[in-house]
Amino acid sequence: MRMTTGLRTCSWRAKTMAAVAALSVLLFLPAASFAIINATLQMQLGNPSAATTNAANTNNYLMTRTVEALAYANPLGQPRWTSWDLTAADMGSAVRSTSFYVDTNLPTAFYRVKTTDYNNSGFDRGHMCVSEDRTDTTNNNKMVFLMSNIVPQAPDNNQGPWASFENYCQALAVAGNEMLIVSGPSAFTGGTLLNSNKVAIPGYTWKIAVVVPAGSGTALSRITADTRVIALKVPNVAGIRSVPWTNYVTSAQQIQTDTGYTFFTALSSNVAAILRAKVDGVSAPKVVISQVYGGGGNAGAPYKNDFIELFNAGTATADLGTYAVQYAAATGSTWSKTTLTGTLAPGKYYLIQEAGGTNGVALPTPQATGTISLAATAGKVALTKTQTTLAVSNPVGLAEVADFIGFGTTANAYEGTGPAPAPSNTTADLRAGGGATDTNNNPTDFTAGTVNPRNN
Numbered sequence: 001m002r003m004t005t006g007l008r009t010c011s012w013r014a015k016t017m018a019a020v021a022a023l024s025v026l027l028f029l030p031a032a033s034f035a036i037i038n039a040t041l042q043m044q045l046g047n048p049s050a051a052t053t054n055a056a057n058t059n060n061y062l063m064t065r066t067v068e069a070l071a072y073a074n075p076l077g078q079p080r081w082t083s084w085d086l087t088a089a090d091m092g093s094a095v096r097s098t099s100f101y102v103d104t105n106l107p108t109a110f111y112r113v114k115t116t117d118y119n120n121s122g123f124d125r126g127h128m129c130v131s132e133d134r135t136d137t138t139n140n141n142k143m144v145f146l147m148s149n150i151v152p153q154a155p156d157n158n159q160g161p162w163a164s165f166e167n168y169c170q171a172l173a174v175a176g177n178e179m180l181i182v183s184g185p186s187a188f189t190g191g192t193l194l195n196s197n198k199v200a201i202p203g204y205t206w207k208i209a210v211v212v213p214a215g216s217g218t219a220l221s222r223i224t225a226d227t228r229v230i231a232l233k234v235p236n237v238a239g240i241r242s243v244p245w246t247n248y249v250t251s252a253q254q255i256q257t258d259t260g261y262t263f264f265t266a267l268s269s270n271v272a273a274i275l276r277a278k279v280d281g282v283s284a285p286k287v288v289i290s291q292v293y294g295g296g297g298n299a300g301a302p303y304k305n306d307f308i309e310l311f312n313a314g315t316a317t318a319d320l321g322t323y324a325v326q327y328a329a330a331t332g333s334t335w336s337k338t339t340l341t342g343t344l345a346p347g348k349y350y351l352i353q354e355a356g357g358t359n360g361v362a363l364p365t366p367q368a369t370g371t372i373s374l375a376a377t378a379g380k381v382a383l384t385k386t387q388t389t390l391a392v393s394n395p396v397g398l399a400e401v402a403d404f405i406g407f408g409t410t411a412n413a414y415e416g417t418g419p420a421p422a423p424s425n426t427t428a429d430l431r432a433g434g435g436a437t438d439t440n441n442n443p444t445d446f447t448a449g450t451v452n453p454r455n456n
Contacts, residue, residue, distance in 0.1 A: 049071045061073075076185075097131070118199070178212045180220075186205075208232075210228070210275070229278045253277050269434050283316035289383050290311035302360050308374075335391075350367050381405050420448075
């Protein structure tokens with residue numbers, strides 16, 4: 001993988017120059033026209049759609065090249081997504097290609113989109129991996145002109161905010177950052193380019209850029225919960241040419257919801273969840289209940305005390321001075337509460353010790369202490385933005401409730417389709433993603449597992 005210097009070895013340059021010299025001969029040969037070799041650099045963030053190299057996988061076929069990796073969808077006539085790495089070293093003096101090329105590397109059973117399929121369509125041949133991002137050599141530039149890297153883009157999209165954001169990403173790379181980028185189409189309209197009826201028209205184009213500052217090791221190793229993520233979702237329509245790209249900033253989570261893909265799978269689950277939630281230019285905390293344990297001190301219990309654990313899955317420090325955790329029996333309407341103090345930084349845990357017994361060992365040092373006695377197998381826990389005691393059996397949806405878990409089969413209130421699974425004296429209910437996964441559905445967000453109190 002490329003290190004932060006972006007330098008390339010002499011042997012690599014020699015091979016590239018040989019490829020350039022032979023290009024005039026190779027361009028019109030079959031599959032060998034463009035070498036397909038190594039995806040490790042271009043797909044560092046993961047494989048969002050779990051694409052495979054099986055030619056029978058016509059809707060999600062993985063292609064890996066020196067310049068990009070992509071998941072090609074034959075029924076759509078375009079990539080589902082394209083992923084690439086960008087540093088200043090990738091942008092040089094090579095002249096932009098004057099032609100687009102049929103991709104003869106696609107399986108023979110696939111329709112191979114031609115540049116003429118776009119003729120008189122009213123849509124640009126929109127690059128996903130950007131031409132200007134691959135100007136270090138003529139050969140690398142020509143590879144991103146393969147039609148498998150192209151989607152139909154409205155000219156006002158492609159030449160307006162989309163182009164401005166491309167320029168911005170290039171400026172960040174020139175400033176010394178390594179950019180890990182993934183881009184694609186979404187929300188297909190049902191229409192196709194009429195010349196072949198083989199190329200579907202997307203309603204949006206989207207891009208996610210992870211900005212990794214220079215440092216030692218690979219870009220992936222330098223990504224933390226504080227890393228900047230810029231996600232863009234641009235309507236593929238006329239009339240937006242002069243609109244600033246910043247008007248279309250969204251979150252990677254929103255694009256994930258739109259597409260069904262899973263971004264940042266190469267990262268730890270809690271860091272990935274934090275990065276997916278970021279909206280560039282907007283900082284906000286997001287405190288959730290990450291673990292509930294009610295078996296403290298009981299027979300076989302690993303810890304002497306019950307506890308409730310919180311996690312900040314947002315992008316800014318949370319002030320907990322107005323918050324409380326509240327507990328009621330599985331079908332009850334009488335709530336006990338523990339008020340909170342202090343702050344909680346992004347990516348950190350907050351441990352609240354509650355009532356206990358004689359069995360087990362002491363918890364790690366808690367940030368808050370209360371006297372609530374939780375049931376081991378069923379109950380309800382609310383995280384509230386105020387310290388006023390709740391008064392209804394089912395407070396889900398109330399403005400003051402920041403998060404909620406109903407656990408055990410008898411719980412009569414919960415987020416989503418049902419309660420979280422029943423824990424026990426020896427297990428806790430833990431939120432997936434290290435505490436960061438929040439789909440507002442208790443049975444999928446939580447699993448019963450090994451008790452693991454965390455306080456930092």
